[in-house]
Amino acid sequence: MLEMIKKQKLSLKQACLHFHLSSESLIVTWQKRFNESGLAGLQPRKKGRALMKKSEHEPNKRKPKSAKEPLSREEELLKENEYLRAENALLKKLHALVKADQKRK
Numbered sequence: 001m002l003e004m005i006k007k008q009k010l011s012l013k014q015a016c017l018h019f020h021l022s023s024e025s026l027i028v029t030w031q032k033r034f035n036e037s038g039l040a041g042l043q044p045r046k047k048g049r050a051l052m053k054k055s056e057h058e059p060n061k062r063k064p065k066s067a068k069e070p071l072s073r074e075e076e077l078l079k080e081n082e083y084l085r086a087e088n089a090l091l092k093k094l095h096a097l098v099k100a101d102q103k104r105k
Helices: 002-008 012-019 024-042 073-104
Strands: none
Touching: 012 024
16 A cells, blocks of 8 residues: 555555545554564554563562451440441431432422
8 A cells, every 4th residue: 555655656645545544644654663573563453551571570569468366345336336327327328318209309
C-alpha cells in the first residue's frame, strides 16, 4: 500500500479515499512505524497495560496469618458495638429509602 502511494504519487487525502481509510494520520503512523521497524512495526500490537511479572526473589506482599491472642472481653464488646452501630445505620438508611419510594408512589 505504501509503495502504491509513492508510485502513483497520491496525496494523503487521495490515498484515504482510495483505501477507504478514516484518517490521514493512519498512513503517517504506518509510514513512521515501517521506517523504524520494517514490516514488524506494522504487526498488530497488544492493547492495555502490560502484565506484571512475578519475581522469584520478591516475597508475597501479604502478611502471614499469625496466631492472635484471644480478644479480651472489653475488646469483644467494642467490636460487637461497632458492628451493631453499622447494622443500625444500614437499617436506618434502608428505612429512609423505602419511605421515600412510598412517597413517590
